[in-house]
Amino acid sequence: MARIVMKFGGTSMAGIERIRNVAGRVKAEVDAGNQVAVVVSAMAGETDRLVGFCKEAAPLADPREYDVVVASGEQVTSGLLAITLQAMGCPARSWLGWQLPIRTSDAHASARIAEIDTVALDKALASGEVAVIPGFQGMEEGGRVTTLGRGGSDTSAVAVAAAMRADRCDIYTDVDGVYTTDPRIVPKAKKLSHVTYEEMLELASVGAKVLQTRSVGLAMKEGVRVRVLSSFDNPASGNNDGTLIVSDEEIAKISKELNMESQLITGIAYDKNEAKITLTDVPDKPGAVSAIFGPLADANINVDMIIQNIAHNAGSTDVTFTVPGAELARSLDVLDKARGEIGYGALTHDTKVCKVSVVGVGMRSHAGVAATMFKALAERGINIQAISTSEIKVSVLIDADFTELAVRVLHTAYELDGEDQAG
């Protein structure tokens, strides 16, 4: 017997026929002798509909009331899944955020889960009843409804799994796992059977939109074993193991057991939602850099890649960096206001850029990863505009027109190509 959390997204819950499919998968886990809690999203499109109402009512809706409105979508699917499970002869009940309760901060519309009370939950699970829990919602100390922000249902699932000490948190979605890269760009991309939390964080934050980044961070912190798999594959086909997201240590153990060689590079990610900003003729003196990045940090803008160009005039330099595309306008505004203090010449920006990253825990113990990357890109004439590295990642900023070419070149260079999926 295992304790399992199963999480189903909006596409999996869109309509009663799909909810029946979900109920079938849940029942299979129960029939296999497991204790199961299910975390559900609202029907696809429903949250957008509710958010639309709020925006129409007031452009800046009170987030406390916004939460009351948008939390209703998951309430509906929780009740419907419980009804459907019961109709299949599987005891089930819904537990709304305020009923468990799922205690959160009072940061309405982007609350953080503080604690999940498991007294009722443990009792229900022990009695063989499936607990159906609406994702995305909770309750703050004053007893008002909160929501966790968009995509928060993944985080709810991981938090429930941590609270009930689940053996596994299965995130069912509309893809069948995490791939070495985007299969729409590289048909020979391979599904990864497992990936570390750290790798997943890098892959997710740089473009592989499978799991909400916050939920991966929480899973890493709480040591929750997460599996991503498809809710549309035929479970009987045996080809639906998805991708397991676990710790370094567990993967090392798995690799050892299976006598697998550890991979150098796990995947190639890309992110077109970056914007490049360049300040020319910045005085080459102490304090100049902090005059630029201080105001940006104060405005809560996340600066990623930074390069300081070689000075072309005596005593001055160019500074280039990237910010999230959505923060570009605000960044330019901040820099414009700080012009006097920084004393730059011109302020230019470019959104036609893409960050391409090679990710893998294997690179910790291998030199030459970056060199392979630069060489492969250079051979195809792809110019590198900026570079950033971390312990398990090397990223380069390139002209967005070269995105697909770069991803394909790197996928081959690191020997990630599998069989063609397109055929």
Add this chain to the structure above:
Amino acid sequence: MARIVMKFGGTSMAGIERIRNVAGRVKAEVDAGNQVAVVVSAMAGETDRLVGFCKEAAPLADPREYDVVVASGEQVTSGLLAITLQAMGCPARSWLGWQLPIRTSDAHASARIAEIDTVALDKALASGEVAVIPGFQGMEEGGRVTTLGRGGSDTSAVAVAAAMRADRCDIYTDVDGVYTTDPRIVPKAKKLSHVTYEEMLELASVGAKVLQTRSVGLAMKEGVRVRVLSSFDNPASGNNDGTLIVSDEEIAKISKELNMESQLITGIAYDKNEAKITLTDVPDKPGAVSAIFGPLADANINVDMIIQNIAHNAGSTDVTFTVPGAELARSLDVLDKARGEIGYGALTHDTKVCKVSVVGVGMRSHAGVAATMFKALAERGINIQAISTSEIKVSVLIDADFTELAVRVLHTAYELDGEDQAG
């Protein structure tokens, strides 16, 4: 300063533009110095959509989960009205059924309100904040969501008004008040400025679908002054006083103050949802009647009009009575099973019947009301199939084809005709 409950139905809450109209009416009451609680229905069509999901998931859905699903509609409109009021500069917050709480019985899907905690409510109102309360929903002792059954929002409003000792409970709907009869049948029907609880109960239960019967019964029991009025009339026109539903005593006082003659008959109602059942050749002996109506009572079927025909064979008689049309199939089944015990000859039924009623507290002190009715109908050749009377009502059962004719004839006979509304 007065304490007022305002209740808005689904048509009034259908979409943000209409919710803005509602918010405008609420703000006007606040600006006039009143303390206001608002009870809202789900958007028109929304509850049907949610009920449809439940039925699709399972024909006999667990009513506890059904309640979780269908209660969400009012949650959405509560939040949206609070947002809209705030945007108009009117402090407001939503109070969900479990937040106040509104304590109910655990008869899910048709729960009864037991008690409404007014501590939080009183505090909010005293601070000048509008309390927006979802109608139709509550919480049972175990902390699960309940609903009051269809149309339950009227009952919520009256219960809130009773709990907070409101001076008035204004029910805004898509008609502008209670009429002497259905204006679609009699264009000369007049809007009643006031009507007693008892009259309203008779008018509602026999066809004038303005207010949910249960809410009128509760208002009578708790002495809540109810006003029915339109949410679509222009409030500035001054022609939107609606109909006041109060006690006999208050109406007597109003009539005295205005030096008005008290009406003999208040209105004419009709109900096509009755079914007539006849048992022939029932043994004319003690116990025969209880052998018929005992099993129907056991099956919780409400028998209305009863006539025992004159025996045409020695020692046997025919018994005719009416039941709600929706209960006909079940009634026939009960009677078929009880055939041995009753010992009747044939069992026939007729759904092409209509109950027409004249209603008025004035008839308590006047003889001859029924005679006027029978004479007026006889003059037009309308055959009376059954009769029932109460202290403030005389009802006759007729062929449904004569419904409109009978209503018009009676409306004129009791001198209720006003100016033609159709012109």
